[in-house]
Amino acid sequence: MNLILLEPHEVGGTGAVSLSGARAAHLLRVLKVTPGQTVRVGVLDGPHGTGTVTSTAPSTAGGTVELHCAFDSAAPPRPRVDLLLALPRPKVLRRLWAQLAALGVGQIILTNAARVERNYFDTHVLAPECYRPLLIEGLQQARDTWLPRVSIHRQFKVLIEDALDGLFGDGLRLVADAAATCQVSAAVRQGRGAGAEPGAERDARALIAIGPEGGWNDFELALLEAHGFQAVGMGARTLRTDTACIALTALVHDSMESG
Template sequence: MNLLLLSPDDLRADGSAVVEDRRLQHMLQVQRVEPGQQLRAGLLGGLMGQATVQQLDSHQAHLTLLLDQPPPAKLPLTLVLALPRPKMLKRTLQTIAAMGVQRLVLVNSFRVEKSFWQTPWLQEDSIREQLLLGLEQACDTVLPEVILEKRFKPFVEDRLPALAAANLKLVAHPGEHPECPRALGEQPLTLAIGPEGGWIPYEVELLRKADFAPVQLGPRILRVETAVPALIARLY
């Protein structure tokens, strides 16, 4: 936990904060915080700065706050990602939040097993928990937007064009395609990444019709949890 991420519920009327949950246990057991110590802190959706520990015991930490710095800018990236299997989903959500993705669309694909959509890790609270862990790791306070799309064809044909309007549009797919570009800077991008076996030809064709250009990273087939950070790092 590189950033003590506070929610509005942690704040008191005088502008101080009280922490009582897993963050307190991390402060006690991992950071070994003592009264008077300063920590990097931020308010969810707001500014970052310093928190000074005024009182601390096994039940509560009382903090005074000086939050006067903006969080890092989000990447101008909408990531359309075929739903990974549940164990991989948790790690991928943390990575996406840590790397500053602005919007994530989890979408169905022919190679996504139906059971994946039944996982409790897709519950709103579970998604939020993993995203918060990513923000704490990277020192950020702004959650990415997350959208669930269980029907591939209606999404690509009816809703994706508006989401990707005016953006560069790329679909990562193994094969004889141009290399993925590098260092886009501030170029807004919508990037589609398929399941580990790749999109099926029908899905690639639908994305092509939506003006998505296929690109590749080379001859190796990567796991989703590897492909996502590799592509984001290369592009931005």
């Protein structure tokens, strides 16, 4: 936990925060805080800040910690990379939530696809009660406050044709395809070259679509390309979904940042 994340309603008007449970236990047992010490804090979807420990009450149950927090005036920017992901198997998705939040994604759009098993949609890993704490775990690891937005779509065609423009407006749309020879970095550079006036690129966003283990089918790839997605490859290697998600999210981030 490199950052203590707070829900907005946990912060009193004067910056007073009272923690119990896992965060208090971490402060008391791992960081071994004492009154007067400061810790990094952040508000979900809000600013970073500093929390000064005002009192501690250790207990076998975990204890409580009182903080007085002062926050930056502005929240950090939303990560510039979004993910469109064919629903992976529950075990894989469970492992991915925290890692994707740590890498930084603005939103995670989960979709059905021909090669997604129907029963993947029945998993509790898709319930906010399950994934929200995992996303927050990733944010606390990476010191970010932006909780990725999650939406789940059971009809791929409806998502791409009707819903996607509302979820992801202007920006670069990429689809990972083993057969593609264009690298992510080249696609980002080209997208930038074709883009608007200087300065606009600082706010630019990219969406990367990653298919199921067996790949998108021809219909799905054609529909994505008809809706502005450009195919990018990562060489001849076929990667597991979780490895591919992490590698591609990192590559798109790096390409967006590079001068």
